[in-house]
Amino acid sequence: MIRRKYWRSAGAAAVFVAIVGLAGCGQQQQQQQQSAPPPPAVTVAAPTQRTITDFDEYVGRFVAVDSVEVRARVSGYLESIHFKDGQMVKEGDLLFTIDKRPFQTALDQAKATLQKARAE
Known part of the structure; x- marks a missing residue:
């Protein structure tokens, strides 16, 4: 008999938790739909046409493909x-x-x- 009471109260608790959980999910979805932010304000401008000069500036260094060491066979001015x-x-x-x-x-x-x- 104690077992039956235990199972009844455990079953009632499970049903209560399920009802509260489902009710909370429904409210959360409604809150998300209601609290959606408004669309952002956007400025619109007409495109302009003009002539531009394409150029880039780069920092670098040049290296010769081949190099030669020149040595004198005799000394002198x-x-x-x-x-x-x-x-x-x-x-x-x-x-x-x-x-x-x-x-x-x-x-x-x-x-x-x-x-x-x-x-x-």
Whole structure:
């Protein structure tokens, strides 16, 4: 008998919870429909036609595809440079002229030494 009372009160509690839950869902849907925000205000303008210049500015750097290291075979002072910065050059082109005087002096000394050695 105690069991029957227990099941009756448990069943009544379950029915009560179901009714309250369903009633709450119905009210929530009505509140959501009623509290929908109004549509936003929108400004409308007529399109204009005009000429524009398309350009972009970018920051960057250029890197050469190939690079060459130029080394002198002899030391000396430069008399002239035969190219400009950024100019295209090919293999065999004259790039620099070195002062001849020190080399001419050394050549003259060597010739004199040779003639002296032959004379003796």
